[in-house]
Amino acid sequence: MDIELRGITKRFGSVVANDGIDLDIRAGEVLGLLGENGAGKSTLMNVLSGLYSPDEGEIRIDGKPVAFGGPGDAIAAGIGMVHQHFMLVPVFTVAENVILGIEPTQRLDYLDLNTARRQVREIGDTYGLEVDPDALIEDLPVGIQQRVEIIKVLFRSADVLILDEPTAVLTPQEVEEFFVIVRSLRDAGKAIVFITHKLDEILEIADRISVLRAGRITGHGDPKQVNEQQLAEMMVGRPVSFDVDKAPFAPGQVLLEIRGLTVYRESGDLIVDDVSLDVRSGEIVGVAGVQGNGQSQLVEAVTGLRRPDGGTIIFDGRDITRASVRDRHAMGMAHIPEDRQRTGIIGDFTIAENMALNNYYEDRFAAGPAIRWPAVFEQSARNAVDFDVRTPSVHAKAFQLSGGNQQKLVVARELSRDTKVLVAAQPTRGLDVGSVEYIHGRIVHARDEGDGVLIVSSELDEILALSDRIVVMFKGRIVAEFDASKGPVDRNAVGLAMAGRSQEVAA
Ligand SMILES: Nc1ncnc2c1ncn2[C@@H]1O[C@H](COP(=O)(O)OP(=O)(O)OP(=O)(O)O)[C@@H](O)[C@H]1O
Ligand SMILES: [Mg+2]
The missing domain is CATH 3.40.50.300 (P-loop containing nucleotide triphosphate hydrolases)
Known part of the structure; x- marks a missing residue:
């Protein structure tokens, strides 16, 4: 036909x-x-x-x-x-x-x-x-x-x-x-x-x-x-660079300390198995792995979307294992979730409302129980320009944006704030090459400014391009770790670890 x-x-x-x-x-x-x-x-x-x-x-x-x-x-x-x-x-x-x-x-x-x-x-x-x-x-x-x-x-x-x-x-x-x-x-x-x-x-x-x-x-x-x-x-309509420029690696103090984190699925299966991981200021830690090996649940536990069944999470010196999502945001945690439509945006809300989802209650946006709309609109207009969210108006509903622009909306909301730790799951899913270039630049910029960045991606190329350190998750555990701060890591070795053959790369 x-x-x-x-x-x-x-x-x-x-x-x-x-x-x-x-x-x-x-x-x-x-x-x-x-x-x-x-x-x-x-x-x-x-x-x-x-x-x-x-x-x-x-x-x-x-x-x-x-x-x-x-x-x-x-x-x-x-x-x-x-x-x-x-x-x-x-x-x-x-x-x-x-x-x-x-x-x-x-x-x-x-x-x-x-x-x-x-x-x-x-x-x-x-x-x-x-x-x-x-x-x-x-x-x-x-x-x-x-x-x-x-x-x-x-x-x-x-x-x-x-x-x-x-x-x-x-x-x-x-x-x-x-x-x-x-x-x-x-x-x-x-x-x-x-x-x-x-x-x-x-x-x-x-x-x-x-x-x-x-x-x-x-x-x-x-x-x-x-x-x-x-x-x-x-x-x-212009040349695109596939390489990422980063300042020299100069990590600071530990910002995120994950200790013995354990999460069970609703079905009772162990999905995150005793994971310990540090993320330092000025460092991008990439979590590589085939989807479904516990990365999503790790991110949910760190960002407060899920109660862990064991272990602790320390953020900037404070135990946040049981802290609310809003507390974590207020302390300076940014989160780009893996499924933008489920946990990233509210489709029926406008772009301006979505941009304000985690700061509408701050003094600059709230006058008692009322919202200072001009400030909200001003923030979203600025973010939309900065992050190239293509829309005729910030009063359009989020669902009216194309898929990639919905993703840029989430990234704009999370990266436009003053943060200490960025937890990003599949941050460039569905983005065009120009936008990937831009978002990678912003993530590296956050790291160069001293943020600790934890990235989960099923795109091995993305992990390799951005990370200073790479850990591989397999069946809920961290099975391998690679130092990427001194030069490129062997793609094959990471691939083997992702397939659960870490003993072959341990040498
Ligand atoms: N239901 C809708 N209401 C209003 N505008 C819409 C609607 N659907 C799409 N648009 C607009 O039409 C344009 C094209 O969007 P479309 O979703 O076709 O892009 P796309 O090429 O698929 O992009 P992406 O790679 O991000 O998925 C965009 O400006 C988008 O905001
Ligand atoms: Mg599309």
Whole structure:
């Protein structure tokens, strides 16, 4: 099935998200779609998947114009989309989510979950996407939730698969497995649109590349001809540096002291197992590891989102093991959470309100029980400019921002304050190369100013680029430590430790 988009224009108020876009999507091909945060990628794909109707322009399937009244029409036409942010129901099981909207029924409309379960297993087996059909979504790590989203589209036998940043939450290992699936789908004649900010991925998997900037197509690339540097420049309109500049390593006193930290999951499994770790002033400690090895729970315990079951956390000389989140903020702890939509922002609040979430009660913003709105607006306007949060107004709702700009909003709120310790989980997830460059610069700046920084990232390259010291978590424990202050650390050695083979690198 071939698709032609012709002259697609989509506006949101004064924002022209898509401005006369022409694009061809062909059967048996992977089309890589690149573009900076807010360029209009998700909007264009939401138009193609029937979620939005375009203000102008036409969609043609195999030469025939179509009009979609909603996602149901697009699905019926064979177009399925895996969205950038999960659209799963947390309290439902995997099977229930997969069949949501197209439930197979037995006689008399009784929901036939057994059939659904079996089909979920079959799809899992066929494409290497194993998940337990009976697991509750809320109990699954993000990487597995992503698989469920993909199964959901495959379950609807789509001929065109739109994948909006599917790899943003996957581990390198999972990305490779995922590419195997993508290739087999392509070889089976499906058309695939693949959106990512990772240039190496797009060069590996795409057959053609199209680049969007500010709502328009700014160029096309042949993956065999272009390199990452050229793609980056096509995206952001200027050269981008992939290296991080840091001042010489000069650590000060210990700011964060984690001792014997232990956390059990709700299920009773031990997930953080006796972790001890120091973070000093002027130091970036990177926690490497395959997602799901306790890093998330470590961060939650340190930032106060979760009570540890054992151990202590000392912050700047004070025991904060049981301190509230607000106390930790007030003491100078900044937190960039791994899941921006769950714990980073409130989508229905405006950008200004989101920027003030952890300081609205301070004297400069509060007059008794009332909020000094002019001060709040002034703060957010400044932060939005400083951190390049692309929005026509700070009075827009956070959910109206593109995914990467939501991330920049969180980073802006956390890094614009005077802090002592920054705890950052996946700080650049979903950001374009230009924004990654900028955020890395800000994190290093915080460290150079004397902050202690604890970074958790499943991007090994990010850990290697930023860290002064690297620890590797595996099955809840710290299994290896590398000094990165004197020169680059061996990527392979860290990779081995991440796979639980630390004895081989201990030497
Ligand atoms: N529902 C909406 N209401 C108002 N504005 C919106 C809405 N959805 C998107 N926009 C705006 O349209 C523009 C394009 O956003 P879009 O989400 O398509 O970008 P994107 O290329 O997918 O970016 P990212 O890489 O950050 O995901 C942005 O300026 C965004 O703020
Ligand atoms: Mg997007």
